[in-house]
């Protein structure tokens with residue numbers, strides 16, 4: 001019997017964690033268990049209280065962990081898993097391994113600050129992350145791994161550098177089942193990556209549904225909008241704040257702004273990249289250059305951090321100096337939903353400035369500070385201080401690192417010959433359920449949005 005259990009990202013967007021078990025009948029205690037992802041619950045806090053709770057399974061009983069990509073909502077509970085007895089191998093692609101180490105170590109600092117501010121405990125240290133990395137192995141796309149009863153293959157998901165869909169071939173008396181875990185899929189309009197690749201033969205699909213109910217702007221439209229927002233900021237003479245996720249959106253943004261500056265599509269303006277995490281992640285993008293979309297990045301001498309207008313702020317001192325730079329200026333800083341990080345310092349200073357602008361380029365989860373600003377709050381609280389919101393607010397959805405409804409639907413449709421059942425995950429209830437309904441109505445495939453802790457036999 002193959003059993004699949006949903007221990008995160010079930011009708012919500014964080015905490016991805018799926019347990020797959022092969023329980024042969026008649027073999028008492030015989031088991032073969034693998035996990036796909038082990039992420040932090042991040043709503044509303046960076047490390048939400050649910051991330052601290054005991055696992056609903058015994059970490060010691062898990063034989064291997066497969067990681068789709070480096071975002072902490074897919075990796076952030078791995079050190080806790082190891083601390084609580086998991087001692088199997090961890091597998092991902094090579095870039096995911098490098099990025100995950102950076103992301104996990106950075107998250108320790110964020111969690112320490114959060115615990116100091118709000119109380120609570122920090123679930124692991126940098127040393128715990130080092131221990132995790134000691135049994136983490138990088139693999140190539142399309143390399144087939146046999147782990148116990150399961151044959152596992154990574155395929156490019158086009159979401160962030162190194163991101164993967166994971167195809168698991170499961171043994172079964174009736175001839176076996178192929179389960180595809182989509183992980184987070186990419187936005188096909190993202191020019192930096194190669195887009196999600198075609199995978200054939202999946203019968204069961206565990207599908208992300210972040211934007212299962214929304215259409216994105218097209219690639220040209222989003223570029224024009226960015227150009228307009230930058231120009232407007234320059235005319236207003238204020239600061240353009242962009243809360244950005246350190247992986248993917250920051251690199252895409254850097255690439256597009258540098259391209260606009262090079263082509264003189266926008267006037268000269270200094271750009272401050274105020275995020276040690278984003279700077280380090282960008283260096284990993286540089287290292288794994290060959291994983292990027294060659295049609296797009298090969299045309300020019302390729303570098304994210306080497307153009308005249310860019311200033312990087314690694315240290316706190318360098319970050320503070322950004323205040324002294326005259327406006328107009330662009331500040332790109334984490335975190336993407338303003339739930340922590342250096343963006344908060346800039347928001348505290350400039351949200352009240354009518355000449356300034358805040359530009360949202362990514363998903364803002366409910367209850368996050370970013371969502372409150374985006375939804376039109378007149379006043380927000382930052383570091384215990386009430387800050388009036390008087391700046392302009394803009395949103396560009398096209399920068400999403402996730403596919404919109406149309407792209408998700410196409411992803412499913414091209415597999416509809418073999419697919420027998422779909423479980424939608426990694427989406428708010430409205431989004432997951434809308435996608436479920438559309439799949440059922442238009443493709444006639446059984447689809448279902450599981451709840452936390454549910455198990456299904458497949």
Ligand SMILES: [Zn+2]
Nearest residue numbers: 069071159184
């Ligand atoms: Zn992701």
